[in-house]
Amino acid sequence: QVQLVESGGGEVQPGGSLTLSCVASGQIFSYYGMAWYRQPPGKQRELVAVIASGGSIKYSDSVKGRFTISRDNAKNTLYLQMDDLKTEDTAVYYCTMLGRDYWGQGTQVTVSS
Numbered sequence: 001q002v003q004l005v006e007s008g009g010g011e012v013q014p015g016g017s018l019t020l021s022c023v024a025s026g027q028i029f030s031y032y033g034m035a036w037y038r039q040p041p042g043k044q045r046e047l048v049a050v051i052a053s054g055g056s057i058k059y060s061d062s063v064k065g066r067f068t069i070s071r072d073n074a075k076n077t078l079y080l081q082m083d084d085l086k087t088e089d090t091a092v093y094y095c096t097m098l099g100r101d102y103w104g105q106g107t108q109v110t111v112s113s
Helices: none
Strands: 004-007 010-012 018-024 034-039 046-051 057-059 067-072 077-082 091-097 107-111
Touching: 004 091, 018 034, 018 091, 018 107, 034 077, 046 067, 046 077, 057 067
Parallel strands: 010 107
Antiparallel strands: 004 018, 018 077, 034 046, 034 091, 046 057, 067 077, 091 107
C-alpha cells in the first residue's frame, strides 16, 4: 500500500504562484507514472498534468504554459509549479500513481481577488 500526501495549497490572488508537493511512501515511486488531477467546485475531476516514470510530460490545454510538473525520485516527491494562476484554477488538487489507483487526500487551491 502506497500513501500519497499532498501539500502546498492555499489562497492566492490572480496572477500569483503556488507549488504543490506530493510525497509517496514506499519504494515504488520511481517505477510509476504520476499525475495531478483537480476537481473544481461542482464539477468533475479533471486531468491537469502527467509525468511518466521516464520523464515524458503532458499537460491539459487549460494549464499548458503556466504549470510545470516535475518529480524527484530520490525524495519520492511529485511537484506542480503553478504560475499565472487564474480564478478558474480554483479546485482541490490530487496526486495519483498511474496504474495503481493510489490517490492523495487532496489540497485546496483558491484563486481569488
